[in-house]
Amino acid sequence: MATPDYALADIKNGNGNVHTHNLRDHDLGLDVAPRSHISLTQIDAGDMYRLGKTQELNRNFRFISIVGFAVVLMGTWEGQLSVSTFGLIDGGLGGLIWCYVGVFSGFIFVYASMAEMASMAPTSGGQYHWVSEFAPKESQKFLSYITGWICVMGWQTGIASVAFLAGTQIQGLLVLNVETYVFHRWHGTLLVIAVSSFSVIFNTVAAKQLPMVEGLVLILHVFGFFAILIPLWVLAPRNSASVVFTQFTNNGGWSNLGLSCLVGMLSSVFTLLGADSATHMSEEIKDASLILPRSIMASLFLNGALGFIMLVTYCFCLGDVGEILGTTTGYPFIQVFYNVTNSHGGASAMTAILITLTVCGCISNVATASRQLFAFARDGGMPFSPFLAHIKPGWNIPLNAVMISLLITICLSLINIGSTVAFNAIASLGVASLLSSYIISFSCLIVKRYRGEPLPPARWSLGRYGMLVNGIAVAFLSITFIFSFFPLATPVVPSTMNWNVLIYFSAIIFAVGFYFVRGKHVYAGPVSIVKQL
Numbered sequence: 001m002a003t004p005d006y007a008l009a010d011i012k013n014g015n016g017n018v019h020t021h022n023l024r025d026h027d028l029g030l031d032v033a034p035r036s037h038i039s040l041t042q043i044d045a046g047d048m049y050r051l052g053k054t055q056e057l058n059r060n061f062r063f064i065s066i067v068g069f070a071v072v073l074m075g076t077w078e079g080q081l082s083v084s085t086f087g088l089i090d091g092g093l094g095g096l097i098w099c100y101v102g103v104f105s106g107f108i109f110v111y112a113s114m115a116e117m118a119s120m121a122p123t124s125g126g127q128y129h130w131v132s133e134f135a136p137k138e139s140q141k142f143l144s145y146i147t148g149w150i151c152v153m154g155w156q157t158g159i160a161s162v163a164f165l166a167g168t169q170i171q172g173l174l175v176l177n178v179e180t181y182v183f184h185r186w187h188g189t190l191l192v193i194a195v196s197s198f199s200v201i202f203n204t205v206a207a208k209q210l211p212m213v214e215g216l217v218l219i220l221h222v223f224g225f226f227a228i229l230i231p232l233w234v235l236a237p238r239n240s241a242s243v244v245f246t247q248f249t250n251n252g253g254w255s256n257l258g259l260s261c262l263v264g265m266l267s268s269v270f271t272l273l274g275a276d277s278a279t280h281m282s283e284e285i286k287d288a289s290l291i292l293p294r295s296i297m298a299s300l301f302l303n304g305a306l307g308f309i310m311l312v313t314y315c316f317c318l319g320d321v322g323e324i325l326g327t328t329t330g331y332p333f334i335q336v337f338y339n340v341t342n343s344h345g346g347a348s349a350m351t352a353i354l355i356t357l358t359v360c361g362c363i364s365n366v367a368t369a370s371r372q373l374f375a376f377a378r379d380g381g382m383p384f385s386p387f388l389a390h391i392k393p394g395w396n397i398p399l400n401a402v403m404i405s406l407l408i409t410i411c412l413s414l415i416n417i418g419s420t421v422a423f424n425a426i427a428s429l430g431v432a433s434l435l436s437s438y439i440i441s442f443s444c445l446i447v448k449r450y451r452g453e454p455l456p457p458a459r460w461s462l463g464r465y466g467m468l469v470n471g472i473a474v475a476f477l478s479i480t481f482i483f484s485f486f487p488l489a490t491p492v493v494p495s496t497m498n499w500n501v502l503i504y505f506s507a508i509i510f511a512v513g514f515y516f517v518r519g520k521h522v523y524a525g526p527v528s529i530v531k532q533l
């Protein structure tokens with residue numbers, strides 16, 4: 001007797017039409033119950049079947065835990081304090097606030113586009129998989145391969161960047177509290193190794209508890225926000241509203257104020273980047289095709305609101321911008337905390353909250369980078385792919401990918417001993433890499449929509465507005481991508497040059513060369529095993 005079909009879900013395709021997702025039980029290799037009795041796990045199994053993947057990782061994440069994961073990795077309100085230097089130099093107080101509003105508005109379109117694609121194809125591969133599935137057939141393999149390498153670069157250097165941020169914040173506290181302490185580059189390197197090693201422990205030994213930890217860190221993220229905000233509201237002297245919202249500065253020496261603000265926009269971009277981290281954890285999320293897109297949008301709006309409140313408060317409490325930028329701690333917010341509390345202990349306690357959350361962000365970063373590396377290796381995109389794609393039995397995590405991620409971070413941190421400028425150039429590669437991976441992914445989706453080709457079903461769909469949302473996202477990302485290569489100030493000398501442009505395009509040239517030497521012969525792309533339902 002023929003095996004019956006059961007509808008796992010009535011969902012919409014990318015063009016807004018209702019599509020009933022049917023799978024046969026012998027296709028899935030499991031007993032499919034009638035729709036009313038089907039568990040969320042079976043929907044995940046259906047997605048994995050369509051994507052041609054084998055479920056190897058535990059699906060331990062739920063909505064709250066994956067929102068916590070993405071929110072803490074983005075660290076928007078923490079980042080507004082930590083990386084405000086860019087915006088204070090280029091744009092000033094008014095530039096910081098209004099650029100944040102503009103960047104947040106742009107990222108709504110970015111993450112809405114990403115959420116829809118994640119619902120169509122909830123896989124740890126993320127962008128390179130989407131490119132493989134949605135790009136024109138003649139360029140699928142090449143574009144997917146390059147996008148995979150871009151994502152590997154972005155997330156692997158991201159670990160070093162976040163660990164370095166936490167390490168230098170610790171050094172800033174030492175400067176504040178110990179008069180005789182002097183910044184040494186090798187101190188920063190050791191702190192990067194310590195923070196990244198601590199993060200790896202959470203991603204290996206404590207991997208099964210990671211979802212619970214992320215849920216707890218989300219609570220810390222919110223309570224820490226108020227622990228910083230309330231002292232600033234109560235104790236700090238105030239700038240006037242006219243100064244905060246209408247005072248723009250061009251301390252970078254650019255030809256006009258508008259250009260200066262666009263350069264300083266990077267402060268806001270950095271703090272709102274990274275919600276795609278949840279995408280790379282999709283094979284560990286229960287009911288991923290629905291929970292994942294919802295968590296991406298929830299992360300953006302939660303972080304966006306907290307970030308805006310903290311930024312406005314910070315600008316009101318900042319005082320003299322020139323004096324704050326001259327702080328010996330290296331971080332203006334540490335000096336602001338000290339000025340507000342007039343206490344080393346109070347400033348240290350407030351800064352310790354940010355350091356703790358930054359370290360937690362590094363934990364999420366290690367998880368994201370290792371999953372993305374694992375996924376790309378699973379599809380044959382990396383050297384030593386079988387080793388990197390191996391899942392250790394009993395652990396159900398990509399242990400080899402995690403340890404290689406640590407090794408890469410340690411190697412990058414050693415560069416800092418010789419030159420902080422060189423290290424920062426490599427560590428900042430993550431911003432341009434992620435932005436360009438988004439641009440390629442969304443552009444492929446736009447082409448597919450323009451051609452009227454069918455899209456995979458999605459439980460979270462943009463429907464008829466998809467083309468418009470995707471187009472605005474690509475336009476916004478293109479602008480931010482260009483300005484991610486600008487130096488902080490002019491005239492430019494070797495020590496102030498943004499070497500990110502050289503590192504990025506050198507890496508792209510290497511990836512293209514490696515594709516023609518090896519990649520095109522061993523890499524078929526995820527689309528080769530995707531099943532058309």
